[in-house]
Amino acid sequence: MSIFAVGDLHLAFDSRIEKPMDIFGDKWKNHPQRLKKFWTENVKENDTVIIAGDISWGLRLQEAMADFEWIHGLPGKKIITKGNHDLWWNSINKMNSLFDDITFLQNHCYVVEDMDVGIAGTRGWICPGTEGFDAHDEKIFTRELIRLEFSLKEAKSSGVGDIIAALHYPPTNDKHQPSQFTEMLTDYGVKTCIYGHLHGKDSFKRGFQGVLDGVEYRLVSLDYLECKLKILR
Numbered sequence: 526m527s528i529f530a531v532g533d534l535h536l537a538f539d540s541r542i543e544k545p546m547d548i549f550g551d552k553w554k555n556h557p558q559r560l561k562k563f564w565t566e567n568v569k570e571n572d573t574v575i576i577a578g579d580i581s582w583g584l585r586l587q588e589a590m591a592d593f594e595w596i597h598g599l600p601g602k603k604i605i606t607k608g609n610h611d612l613w614w615n616s617i618n619k620m621n622s623l624f625d626d627i628t629f630l631q632n633h634c635y636v637v638e639d640m641d642v643g644i645a646g647t648r649g650w651i652c653p654g655t656e657g658f659d660a661h662d663e664k665i666f667t668r669e670l671i672r673l674e675f676s677l678k679e680a681k682s683s684g685v686g687d688i689i690a691a692l693h694y695p696p697t698n699d700k701h702q703p704s705q706f707t708e709m710l711t712d713y714g715v716k717t718c719i720y721g722h723l724h725g726k727d728s729f730k731r732g733f734q735g736v737l738d739g740v741e742y743r744l745v746s747l748d749y750l751e752c753k754l755k756i757l758r
Contacts, residue, residue, distance in 0.1 A: 529754040532577035532721020538591035559752035578608025578693030589613040634680035643680030646691030647672040654698035699731040721746040
């Protein structure tokens with residue numbers, strides 16, 4: 526068994542949605558086909574794949590269903606956290622009743638029992654110290670901290686020996702300074718934190734990668750991984 530991660534699929538299989546990603550460069554050319562090829566060649570049915578937000582360009586759940594069907598058709602268990610473009614995100618109970626191999630994560634954790642691993646996560650938000658960070662950002666940032674702690678508490682109480690955290694936004698600002706997110710991840714004994722959201726060569730540098738206070742941070746946005754999956758365990 527293995528655990529993989531990726532973020533920012535930015536799918537648009539519904540015919541009503543027109544969002545060609547290759548306008549952002551060659552790294553996005555035929556990105557669903559390239560990702561599917563790597564996925565089917567490397568992921569087995571008993572593996573787990575974490576998808577860290579920005580799944581579908583659909584504005585409503587109905588418009589995102591074609592993208593979920595595509596994900597459903599791929600091997601493995603899929604754990605999905607919310608991204609800033611996931612406007613289709615609906616009632617968590619409703620979404621988690623759709624597919625037996627897809628879990629949408631919000632305020633809870635997912636336990637990979639045979640590997641003694643808990644997966645916790647939330648969307649996250651831009652961190653204090655980011656240019657333009659204001660009172661509105663502070664409100665959302667605080668709310669996301671609460672959601673992350675709900676998820677981490679459940680992971681901790683499950684008794685797993687290893688916790689992986691999945692955020693969409695980087696948990697540090699673009700100066701790579703610690704935040705309440707990174708402090709919380711350390712306090713709960715998280716070993717690995719993955720995140721996406723950053724696109725393009727210049728933006729990749731804005732995300733901290735490496736070990737900070739015992740937690741390893743990894744960027745897994747799809748263009749950074751060149752339409753592949755990152756193996757975590």
